[in-house]
Amino acid sequence: MVHKTKLVFPSIEMANALKKYRTEFEETGDTMHGVSSLEKFTEINDWLEHLKAYESKETLPNKNFVPSFQYVLYDTLTHEILGAVSIRTELNDCLRQVGGHIGYSVAPSKRRKGYGRLILKEALKKAEGHGLKRVLVTCDEDNIPSAKVIEANEGVLESIVLDSESNKQVKQYWINL
DSSP: OOOOEEEEOOOGGGHHHHHHHHHHHHHHTOOOOSSTTGGGOSSHHHHHHHHHHTTSGGGOSSTTSOOEEEEEEEETTTTEEEEEEEEESSOOHHHHHTTOSEEEEEOGGGTTSSHHHHHHHHHHHHHHHTTOSEEEEEEETTOHHHHHHHHHTTOEEEEEEEETTTTEEEEEEEEEO
């Protein structure tokens, strides 16, 4: 199948594709990363409003969070969401340990097709456009596919730390933009 992909802000016109993306994760039991709490919203419009509030320090509903921008890897031919990525423009103490500047996921049915590498590559361009010069990207130590994606995008392993919430080891990579 031919795909024509773009990393774009999600919109209400993508509501059905976003619901399908969310449902695919629910059906597989996988955790969605880089979706800014999409799983908590029944209405896509409410989620889109939520995203807008997080784009500025002045409008953050939770002052323990940092500004972020949500994108989706959208197939303009099939009208599918192939992946999602959240770019955080700052780090707080929690994100310095686990989470970093960029969180992303690829639809379970679209994995092992190069979309992880593509979404991170395009996210790095967006991060630079948001003024970042260097980004932290993390993954669980046992998430070998994600580690390969990060390393393919010039991620340099700095350390491995314990995530006290999940009790898992987390790899911390830095990428210069």
